[in-house]
Amino acid sequence: MLPPLPEVISGLEKIYQAGTVTNMGPLHNELESRLKARLRASNLVLFNNGTLALTAALNALQLPPGSEVITTPFSFAATTHAIVAAGLIPVFADVEPTFFTIDPQSVRQKITSRTSCILAVHVYGFPCFVEELGRIAMQSKLRVVYDAAHAFGVEVHGQPIASYGDANVFSFHATKLFNSIEGGCATVSDPALKDRLKNYRNFGILSEERVASVGLNGKMSEVHALFGLLNLPLLETEMNRRAAVREAYVAELRDCPQIVIPREGDHVLSSRQYFPIRVLKRRDYVYKRLKEFNVFSRRYFFPLISDFECYSYPGLSAGLPVAQQAAREVLCLPFYGDLINGAASRIGRLVREILCEPQGETG
Numbered sequence: 001m002l003p004p005l006p007e008v009i010s011g012l013e014k015i016y017q018a019g020t021v022t023n024m025g026p027l028h029n030e031l032e033s034r035l036k037a038r039l040r041a042s043n044l045v046l047f048n049n050g051t052l053a054l055t056a057a058l059n060a061l062q063l064p065p066g067s068e069v070i071t072t073p074f075s076f077a078a079t080t081h082a083i084v085a086a087g088l089i090p091v092f093a094d095v096e097p098t099f100f101t102i103d104p105q106s107v108r109q110k111i112t113s114r115t116s117c118i119l120a121v122h123v124y125g126f127p128c129f130v131e132e133l134g135r136i137a138m139q140s141k142l143r144v145v146y147d148a149a150h151a152f153g154v155e156v157h158g159q160p161i162a163s164y165g166d167a168n169v170f171s172f173h174a175t176k177l178f179n180s181i182e183g184g185c186a187t188v189s190d191p192a193l194k195d196r197l198k199n200y201r202n203f204g205i206l207s208e209e210r211v212a213s214v215g216l217n218g219k220m221s222e223v224h225a226l227f228g229l230l231n232l233p234l235l236e237t238e239m240n241r242r243a244a245v246r247e248a249y250v251a252e253l254r255d256c257p258q259i260v261i262p263r264e265g266d267h268v269l270s271s272r273q274y275f276p277i278r279v280l281k282r283r284d285y286v287y288k289r290l291k292e293f294n295v296f297s298r299r300y301f302f303p304l305i306s307d308f309e310c311y312s313y314p315g316l317s318a319g320l321p322v323a324q325q326a327a328r329e330v331l332c333l334p335f336y337g338d339l340i341n342g343a344a345s346r347i348g349r350l351v352r353e354i355l356c357e358p359q360g361e362t363g
């Protein structure tokens, strides 16, 4: 989703006139406060991407160095990389089969005396079992961080998704529903955490002569903030268009016995960021055949993070049968507002027809 070019050009002219291009300029600060209101967060710190925001959030919690963080292998690489970048050790728990979020039962089984935190992902915007994870964290004195990269605007029982856990992290990458081309933020309820996050994103600099902690460069530029500010008012229309795209897909695919379409209950306000389906047989065949029609679906998330060569230490990837199955079955179909005029129906029909093709060599 890109804002109209004339608006970008006029915004760039204003940046030139103001003469501030980065380091928490006026557009940065405006976007930060607009997002804080939009996500109904008590504190929000803007970052130059979600990965750095995630690393900063783990860092701000001051977890014991080398302690274990229980996380999901069914996510984007950045989730686990952030744990390692923060000097912590990832431990993978399995996911549950309906929405592919981390399975609280499996989390319980992975807790040891070395565990300090749970890093769960609201995958595709499907909310994790937030109540249950909160209970586990309380009982075992663990912190909880949510990777909410996919969950912009999600609500559970009317509560904003940012109200759960110790920290929530959103991504504003170009592929996300709300984007600033590159960008992200962390939300926290504890003001002390907010101060540490702000410090981390600016090299740990406290004042001209004081650097009290190690930090990185997590600052969002004025140009990126401009794109964010211009994209914000486009969101409602895009979400409505995506709701219609979703309906068109569902109408084509709902009676297909090889396909399962996960759907949140009515207590969840959806993010409208992805349209994942489970293809029970021949997922890879459908994926390849769609490409031949110039339809680019994503096997998102395949392979599992625990199968990446950098994380394949003995024991780490064992015992994750549900996540393995999800990685074999999930397919994300193209999902954006411009598919509204018949394209989503045609893609849905195509998927159905492909599944009816006789099983050849590639099938």
Ligand SMILES: Cc1ncc(COP(=O)(O)O)c(C=O)c1O
Pocket: 049, 050, 051, 052, 075, 076, 078, 079, 121, 147, 149, 150, 170, 171, 172, 173, 183, 184
């Ligand atoms: C689940 C998840 N976590 C983290 C990230 C990282 O965000 P960013 O690209 O803004 O660094 C992404 C996507 O990019 C993601 O999908």
